Amino acid sequence: MTTLLLENLHFLSLFSLILLLSAHTTKSQISPNAQPAKPIIIQPYIIDYRNGTVSRYISSPPSFVPAPNDAHVQSKDIVIPSSSNHNLRARVFLPARPEPGRKIPVLIYFHGGAFCIGSPFSWGDSHYVARVSAETRVLAIAIDYSLYPEFTVPAPYDDAWAALEWVAAHTSRMGPGHDWWVARYGDLKRIFVGGDSAGGNVAHNLAIRAGMGHGPKITGLFLAMPYFLGSKRVPLEPKYITSSPNYKVWPYVCGNCSGGVDNGYMNPFGPGAPSIARLGCRKLLVYTAEVDELRGRGVWYYEKVKKSKWAGQAHWVEARGKTHIFHISEPEDPATTKLIQDLSAFINSD
Numbered sequence: 001m002t003t004l005l006l007e008n009l010h011f012l013s014l015f016s017l018i019l020l021l022s023a024h025t026t027k028s029q030i031s032p033n034a035q036p037a038k039p040i041i042i043q044p045y046i047i048d049y050r051n052g053t054v055s056r057y058i059s060s061p062p063s064f065v066p067a068p069n070d071a072h073v074q075s076k077d078i079v080i081p082s083s084s085n086h087n088l089r090a091r092v093f094l095p096a097r098p099e100p101g102r103k104i105p106v107l108i109y110f111h112g113g114a115f116c117i118g119s120p121f122s123w124g125d126s127h128y129v130a131r132v133s134a135e136t137r138v139l140a141i142a143i144d145y146s147l148y149p150e151f152t153v154p155a156p157y158d159d160a161w162a163a164l165e166w167v168a169a170h171t172s173r174m175g176p177g178h179d180w181w182v183a184r185y186g187d188l189k190r191i192f193v194g195g196d197s198a199g200g201n202v203a204h205n206l207a208i209r210a211g212m213g214h215g216p217k218i219t220g221l222f223l224a225m226p227y228f229l230g231s232k233r234v235p236l237e238p239k240y241i242t243s244s245p246n247y248k249v250w251p252y253v254c255g256n257c258s259g260g261v262d263n264g265y266m267n268p269f270g271p272g273a274p275s276i277a278r279l280g281c282r283k284l285l286v287y288t289a290e291v292d293e294l295r296g297r298g299v300w301y302y303e304k305v306k307k308s309k310w311a312g313q314a315h316w317v318e319a320r321g322k323t324h325i326f327h328i329s330e331p332e333d334p335a336t337t338k339l340i341q342d343l344s345a346f347i348n349s350d
């Protein structure tokens with residue numbers, strides 16, 4: 001009895017050994033290192049599982065705050081009809097007590113988040129754009145443009161273009177799919193586009209596209225701490241930029257683009273980029289923050305535009321001692337109030 005069991009065990013273990021060996025042989029034929037590839041985590045944007053799946057880093061859905069309506073501003077969420085097959089959502093803000101019959105400038109605004117995260121419906125962005133609308137007296141439209149990994153470049157730029165065309169198509173008469181706030185209060189001769197970080201990149205590319213053809217005209221471009229990169233380091237740009245999440249995430253977002261970080265979408269002065277003289281607006285405000293890895297590129301952008309053949313007026317303001325997107329993360333800071341005042345002066349002066 002005992003002998004039989006032992007013999008059986010012996011037989012079993014021999015059998016398992018053969019199985020193990022053959023399994024090992026099969027595996028090593030597939031890959032010499034049988035260990036699964038470690039995921040690449042690019043915080044706070046994405047996780048690449050290296051099995052064909054890339055997901056957004058944030059596991060919980062982004063925060064959503066209802067459209068604010070108070071003593072300073074009214075707002076609502078809308079869907080912009082777009083030729084692409086998804087709903088282009090947006091949040092529209094109108095200063096409280098608008099004067100009947102008086103048109104006000106329109107600001108089309110794009111949030112930040114390296115093309116992967118962020119939303120006009122998050123507390124930070126909604127609160128900021130509401131303040132901008134109330135304090136600069138503009139009709140602001142914050143666009144929920146397409147993000148990675150659901151979409152790749154050029155989807156965000158196509159959404160931006162759809163939003164601009166939609167705004168410009170409003171006349172004082174309402175058309176199908178139009179919004180009556182835009183029709184009634186939007187001054188289509190004073191359309192501004194702007195954004196923070198990746199949103200600044202979107203706004204720049206929108207202004208370039210507006211300058212190329214016969215499409216809608218833009219009055220001014222506002223870039224807050226814009227997200228631009230390039231393979232050749234520029235003055236004030238830190239050496240560590242190449243290991244920054246902002247640098248590492250771009251090849252994902254722009255998977256099919258040639259030139260990597262020198263692609264014209266990301267490097268406005270890269271080899272294939274359209275001439276900056278084509279910037280389709282007549283004034284520009286670049287806002288940089290002193291303690292920001294993207295500061296160097298922002299200042300460089302301003303310098304290059306100023307030296308170019310572009311016929312408009314370029315302005316640059318730097319927030320001393322402030323970090324990237326401080327105006328979203330530190331709404332109570334005096335520097336945020338100053339940024340909104342500077343933006344107001346930019347929009348409301350000639």
Ligand SMILES: *[C@@H]1O[C@H](CO)[C@@H](O)[C@H](O)[C@H]1NC(C)=O
Pocket residue numbers: 049051052053
């Ligand atoms: C890749 O791995 C992740 C995490 O284990 C998993 O959720 C996902 O479904 C996998 N994708 C594929 C295509 O196997």
Ligand SMILES: *[C@@H]1O[C@H](CO)[C@@H](O)[C@H](O)[C@H]1NC(C)=O
Pocket residue numbers: 152254255256
């Ligand atoms: C690249 O282009 C191909 C063919 O158009 C498309 O199937 C693929 O999804 C694209 N990849 C990315 C990352 O955009």
